[in-house]
Amino acid sequence: MQSGGSGTNPAAKVSWHQAGAAVDINGTRSPEFKTIISVMKKNGFVWGGDFKSHKDPPHFDGRQFMGNLNQAVRKAQSYWDSTQ
């Protein structure tokens, strides 16, 4: 998993990675990835595989949490707790 994003194309203005709100998860063809997509989407993350153009399957971002960071942290904590 990389939280910084590939970020090697600075043609983008400001990415969700630069905003600290996105992760790329490795193994997009692994059998577990479908579960990861399902869990992340259920918890409100936007999946790059749903982008209209230029799909980005490893990408997940919490753009809708950006207005409420506490909510994002609580959601992440709640998910983490549920996996323990």
Place this chain on the structure above:
Amino acid sequence: MKASRARTSRTLGLRTIFWIVMAASLCTLSSAQASSPGQHHGNGQTASDNSESQHFFFGTSHDAKLGTLAWLFCLDKEHHKGEIFVPPRMIGFSELDLGENDGTLTFQSLDFFGKNYRFRGTLKSEEVTGEMQLIDAKSGNPKDKWQLTATQLPPESLRAERTVPARYSNVDYSTEGGDFTGVDIRFFSTGTGTTGMIVFYESYWGEPTLTPLALSGVETTKEAIGFNVEMPNGVARYHLRTTATGGLFNRDDITHEKGEKEIALKRSRVLTAVLGKKE
């Protein structure tokens, strides 16, 4: 009422300061973004310029965390410059010293993301050996180092007119996500066989991303190209079933889900071109 007005005024003031700070941050971020994928660093020369005086070298190193790394760089003695492949592009050298008589070779790349590569070694009989260091540009201290052995690629190795040598790629850039996706595979002929490198911009099966990894055991048949990639958790085997326009890529040493499609890659004519640059 007065208190309420004062509060509103304070809130507006704080909001104004917040937006000024945000705007300044955005400007800083934008100016830090050096180039688009089609642009080049440094001396402005691309890998395809001065092709007659450029000599490409392909080498490997062992890395305990990542596997067998691949290095692609070019030296241009005539114009006293060079470039090294740092995904997704070739970047120029800030220093190049080719010892005239003793065969010593030192070079340093331009900075990328606060780092650069520095090489110290020798160039003898078309073979480069020495130590490559990854340098923290700010402190000048090495962050990592590898022993590197590279050989000069024959010019015909760079002409991608057949199945091999050739470049197969589905690399794309997602503006919305801010990531490169896909995979880029380049096969080179060495005169004694076929070698090459693979860069996963998107890790399909857990491979390290944005790292050129060396191919080994390349086997070419009429229908497919098979190859190994050594990674820390073992050797992975892949194949590329050739098609009219490119190849269908998949990993062989794992079980696939029923109905999983192979990954379509397009064959490209220019092996050394930067990604995103029109051929």
